[in-house]
Amino acid sequence: MPAASMSALLGTDTLIQASYFVTAVLFILGLKRMSSPVTARSGILWAGAGMLVATLVTFAYPGMSNFPLIGAAIVIGGVLAWWSGKRVAVTNMPQMIALYNGMGGGAAAAIAAVELYRGGAPGYGAATLAVVGGLIGAVSFSGSAIAFGKLQGLIKRSLRFRGQQFLNILILVAALLLAALLAGHFNDSPRVVTGLFVLALILGISMTLPIGGADMPVVISLYNALTGLAVGLDGFVLHNAAMIVAGTVVGSAGTLLTQLMAKAMNRSLANVLFSGFGDTGAGPTGTVTGSLKPIEGSDVGVMLAFAQKVIVVPGYGMAVAQAQHKIWELCQLLIDRGVMVRFAIHPVAGRMPGHMNVLLAEAGVPYDLIADLEEINAEFDTTDVALIIGANDVVNPVARTEKSSPIYGMPILNADRAKNVIVIKRGTGAGFSGIENALFYLDNTRMLYGDAQKAGAELIQAIKAVG
Amino acid sequence: MTGIVALYIFMLAAFTGYEVISRVPVILHTPLMSGSNFVHGIVLVGAMVALGNAHTPLEKTIGFIGVLLAAGNAMGGYVVTERMLEMFKSSRPGGARPGAH
Numbered sequence: 001m002p003a004a005s006m007s008a009l010l011g012t013d014t015l016i017q018a019s020y021f022v023t024a025v026l027f028i029l030g031l032k033r034m035s036s037p038v039t040a041r042s043g044i045l046w047a048g049a050g051m052l053v054a055t056l057v058t059f060a061y062p063g064m065s066n067f068p069l070i071g072a073a074i075v076i077g078g079v080l081a082w083w084s085g086k087r088v089a090v091t092n093m094p095q096m097i098a099l100y101n102g103m104g105g106g107a108a109a110a111i112a113a114v115e116l117y118r119g120g121a122p123g124y125g126a127a128t129l130a131v132v133g134g135l136i137g138a139v140s141f142s143g144s145a146i147a148f149g150k151l152q153g154l155i156k157r158s159l160r161f162r163g164q165q166f167l168n169i170l171i172l173v174a175a176l177l178l179a180a181l182l183a184g185h186f187n188d189s190p191r192v193v194t195g196l197f198v199l200a201l202i203l204g205i206s207m208t209l210p211i212g213g214a215d216m217p218v219v220i221s222l223y224n225a226l227t228g229l230a231v232g233l234d235g236f237v238l239h240n241a242a243m244i245v246a247g248t249v250v251g252s253a254g255t256l257l258t259q260l261m262a263k264a265m266n267r268s269l270a271n272v273l274f275s276g277f278g279d280t281g282a283g284p285t286g287t288v289t290g291s292l293k294p295i296e297g298s299d300v301g302v303m304l305a306f307a308q309k310v311i312v313v314p315g316y317g318m319a320v321a322q323a324q325h326k327i328w329e330l331c332q333l334l335i336d337r338g339v340m341v342r343f344a345i346h347p348v349a350g351r352m353p354g355h356m357n358v359l360l361a362e363a364g365v366p367y368d369l370i371a372d373l374e375e376i377n378a379e380f381d382t383t384d385v386a387l388i389i390g391a392n393d394v395v396n397p398v399a400r401t402e403k404s405s406p407i408y409g410m411p412i413l414n415a416d417r418a419k420n421v422i423v424i425k426r427g428t429g430a431g432f433s434g435i436e437n438a439l440f441y442l443d444n445t446r447m448l449y450g451d452a453q454k455a456g457a458e459l460i461q462a463i464k465a466v467g
Numbered sequence: 468m469t470g471i472v473a474l475y476i477f478m479l480a481a482f483t484g485y486e487v488i489s490r491v492p493v494i495l496h497t498p499l500m501s502g503s504n505f506v507h508g509i510v511l512v513g514a515m516v517a518l519g520n521a522h523t524p525l526e527k528t529i530g531f532i533g534v535l536l537a538a539g540n541a542m543g544g545y546v547v548t549e550r551m552l553e554m555f556k557s558s559r560p561g562g563a564r565p566g567a568h
Contacts, residue, residue, distance in 0.1 A: 020512075027506050028483055034502045034552070035491035041552045047506055048545050055541075058512045064519030066527065073518070073531050074511075077538030085546030090554075096547055097501050100508075104540035107510045110533025114517040114526050125470060190525075224504055231510045232480070236473055238513050244473070245480045246509040252484035253503050257496065354496035362554040367494060 012060055019057040020242035026050030027246050031253065037367065054242050077103075090362055091319040094352045095151035098220045101227055102144025108137030108230035109197065115237060116182060116193045126237050128183040133233030135179055135200045140226040142204030147220050150208075159209040165274055168206055175199040207273070215272045217352045218261045222269070225254025261348065295446035297455060300422050301462020304330075307384035309340045311376065313415055314356045315349050317390010317426060318452050324363035326456030327389060331365075333463050342379070343370045344413050346394035377414050386418035388439075389452050390425065396437045407435060421445040424455045501548040508541030 030047030033039040055074075059067070081100065088096050112134025149155040178196040181187045211219055228250025235243025262269045304310060312331065318324060331341045343365065349356045360370060371379075380386060388395055395415040399407045415421055416439050423440055425447060439445060448455055491499055514537040518530030 023509070027509070028487065031484075031487045031499070031502060031506065034499050034548075035487060035495060037492070037494060040495060040498060044502055044505070044545065044548045044552055047502065048549075051505070051508060051511075051541055051545070054509060054512050055515075058515045061516055061519060064516070066518055066521060066530070069527065069531055070515050070518050070534055073534035074515075074538045077535035078542040081539035081541075081543030082546055085543045085550070088547070090550075093501070093547055093551065094497070096543065097497075097504050100540050100543035100547070101504050103536040103543070104504070104507050104510050107514045107533045107537035107540060110529050110536065111510070111513045111517045113529050114521060114533070117523075117525055117529070221500060224500060224507075227510075228503065228507045231507045231513070232477070234510065234513050236477075238516055240513055240516070241476070243509055243513050244476055246506050248477055248480035249484035249487070250503045250507045252481040253488040254484075254500070256485050256488050257500060257503075260496075352497045352500065354494055354498070357494040358497055358551055358554060361494075370494070 012062055016057050019053050023050040023054040023242045024245040095148045098144045098147040101224050102141050105137045105140030105227040108234050109134050109141055111234045117190055119188055129233045130237045131179045131183045133230045136226050137230035138197050138200035139204040140223045142201040143208040144223045146205055146208035147216055151216055158212050164210055171199055171203045218272050221258040221261055225251050225258055228254050290441035292440055292447050295448055297458035298462045300448055301459050304385055305463045305466040307339055309383045310385045311383050312343045312387045313391045313395055313413055314389045315391025319350055319359055321452035323452035323456050324359045326453050328363040328365050330456050330460050344376045345370055346373055346413050349391055349394050380414045380417040383418040385420045386415040388423040392437055395439050398438045416442055422448055424448045424452050498551045501551060505544030505548050508544050511537035511541050
């Protein structure tokens with residue numbers, strides 16, 4: 001391979017270190033480019049090039065053996081991930097991020113496990129880093145797997161029982177005790193190592209199981225940051241600068257992103273992790289008065305066609321129905337008629353921040369029509385029709401009024417202040433958080449039942465019929 | 468690498484991550500999360516070294532699983548991020564029609 005011939009000239013170690021340096025630079029520049037819409041596409045290519053360089057040069061690492069095994073593992077893992085990543089629908093991408101992130105956490109745990117089973121990394125510092133990296137990686141692995149299961153619909157219920165937090169703390173304390181045994185070289189036996197990883201895996205599962213689906217984006221973001229941190233710690237153990245820099249950068253960026261997301265829901269991270277959001281049972285259902293008033297698609301079509309200003313509020317329902325193309329077609333018809341159309345995106349609409357933006361971008365909606373919560377909330381007062389497409393909790397006025405509600409205090413889109421509210425919804429069920437939506441019962445609200453895609457087509461027909 | 472130098476690298480990298488993401492618009496939050504998910508796929512390098520230095524069957528087994536998972540992290544993270552960002556082309560004025568899927 002070319003790396004080998006070049007390394008003869010340069011010295012293998014220098015070549016590898018230089019390549020890792022280039023990789024770290026490419027990663028940082030790539031992430032930087034990914035934070036602007038204009039350069040975002042090139043960002044992933046830069047980061048990808050960095051990964052390729054680092055992977056290839058690692059084959060020349062001194063003292064390596066087991067090359068057939070390494071090659072086989074890369075091919076199997078890579079092909080499976082490539083295949084699943086290409087196949088997955090845009091709507092299911094959030095859980096795939098959770099899955100791939102969990103794999104990274106598992107790999108970080110595996111690296112630490114190999115070091116520890118070998119008899120522990122030498123010295124207290126390296127041993128501590130390996131133990132902590134392994135613990136965090138294993139928690140991220142099993143926790144992400146549960147998050148994937150929940151979003152994929154494999155795990156339908158949130159398991160909660162009395163004393164659950166106490167049990168989690170017990171598991172954590174036990175894991176930390178074993179970690180201290182290993183880090184201090186008091187007992188390096190394989191049994192202690194196994195115990196540590198088993199406890200860490202159980203902790204990830206039992207921490208994630210009680211968290212409700214609405215909070216999953218925050219949790220996935222947190223595990224993403226944790227995996228980054230675990231990779232950075234492993235990097236210190238292996239003296240691998242590329243891992244240190246990339247892992248730490250992701251760890252801190254992911255932590256910030258997690259905070260941004262929790263803030264958007266007006267909750268602290270601790271609250272997300274330990275509150276048992278959307279507890280079943282004594283919900284605030286009794287506080288909702290009035291009735292659900294259905295409406296026909298043709299009537300909505302007329303209403304939209306003669307409106308001056310329409311704000312579309314998309315939510316997970318639009319994603320599930322893959323209705324973004326139909327909705328954009330509908331909006332283009334309205335724009336042609338001179339109606340002012342905007343899209344209002346709540347920070348946590350869908351299953352991830354920016355989830356809706358990705359879908360609307362896919363449909364070709366220009367981003368100057370898409371507005372954030374702060375930008376657009378004052379405009380609902382002067383809006384003729386707020387068209388809610390499969391959004392629920394993010395437009396629930398209970399968040400402003402009902403102190404007992406789990407979503408009390410969360411900033412919402414003020415769709416209820418529009419002159420008319422049309423809600424496109426598949427059925428009469430509550431939102432992902434399990435809370436009844438007071439918006440649906442307001443006097444100015446009408447329900448258009450049906451799949452968002454079919455409803456969109458119906459509205460397009462109705463508007464065309466208006467002429 | 469001495470401990471204090473390592474600590475400096477850790478600190479500087481942490482600030483870099485914070486700065487890089489602090490001005491990102493909401494529209495790019497999901498792609499950026501996916502992109503950072505790809506970046507920690509660099510764990511592949513460490514997993515390769517771990518498997519490359521494994522001797523006992525236990526070490527080899529764990530190392531193999533590690534490389535397999537890491538390769539999945541890197542490849543899956545890349546493909547999903549690339550597909551998400553691909554869509555942003557179409558949102559530019561005069562851009563091509565979004566591809567079917």
